Amino acid sequence: MDVYQAITRRRDVRAEFTGAALDDETLHRVLDAAHAAPSVGMSQPWDFVIVRDPDTRATFHHHVHTERARFAAGLTGERAATFDRIKIDGILESTLSIVITYDPDRGSPAVLGRHAIADAGLYSVCLAIQNLWLAATAEGLGVGWVSFYQEDYLRSLLGIPATVRPVAWLCLGPVERLQEVPDLERHGWRSRLPLERVVHHERYTPRADTG
């Protein structure tokens, strides 16, 4: 699949997972794409934990829905009604999950390019996530990023050391189809901004209309 096509077709999937099997070769290609991402000082500070165990996923799913309720409790009126219609995860329906973590000790102590910006290693992990997402899209798979969780809860669930930070819980697997319009836009949560509103020339120009 062409790069631009993958970038455009990629969706954050919740409802469309089929749960069908995913062969090891395809999973390997997708992980290899993530691992080919650039990283500060070539530190490659990411790890990928493949979670298939139904019990682990059910336990995490329960936690995510506790967090969903906490967020919902802070909403009122139209926001509350709109959020109520939005499915926030496909943890149980997808084929498997991949938890991506950040290890700041990888390549330490002298990580080239990280001395002035401590978060640069965290940024590298996110670049790997986007590679994974686009490769999965090219394979006809769906990816759904779940972020309704407490990091310490996830650490404890998967035995992640205190020095390592969980960055994402991704659901992965075959899908019936990819939606053409993102869920949050279809459900009226928020719209796309025109590109012009986020492009500046030479200097940053604060704008009041970006919501």
Added chain:
Amino acid sequence: MDVYQAITRRRDVRAEFTGAALDDETLHRVLDAAHAAPSVGMSQPWDFVIVRDPDTRATFHHHVHTERARFAAGLTGERAATFDRIKIDGILESTLSIVITYDPDRGSPAVLGRHAIADAGLYSVCLAIQNLWLAATAEGLGVGWVSFYQEDYLRSLLGIPATVRPVAWLCLGPVERLQEVPDLERHGWRSRLPLERVVHHERYTPRADTG
């Protein structure tokens, strides 16, 4: 260009920029690809500042080299000698630069999916950066991420408000060619890890051999 090809061919460019002109249509496609990235709660918290002005770039280049010297001062022996050979930026040679920022107020106060993980918005910005990088690669352009800078210095240089965080300074433009092996690997700074060392099953398994 095929997704996997772009993921594999993408390099972090320093020495290969030609400085040749870049037409507006191509730049627009690359920015549009970045803007098509997923974002937490569809917040689209990114901004792109296109910097062409030679004075701004020269000023920033000077700052980057001050920071380079600070990092170099902390190295000794083989690390110092190896780092000495490594070019860390193409700010002056590339056609233009793009500074990407993160605005946590975009879509606030209730950013769906960010209540438990404050950095989720920052992660979204990095996904946009990787989209930009792959689109540029497909266009035959080079991208070089410069991270030897103090965020407050860059804020002040470009008039970025205190509430907005600069995430990356990217050099962009036509290149003579893309290297097949990353600079840091060719210069002996650090090698690629085998994929198996960063993949775990069901639980995180601490390993001593990832450097």
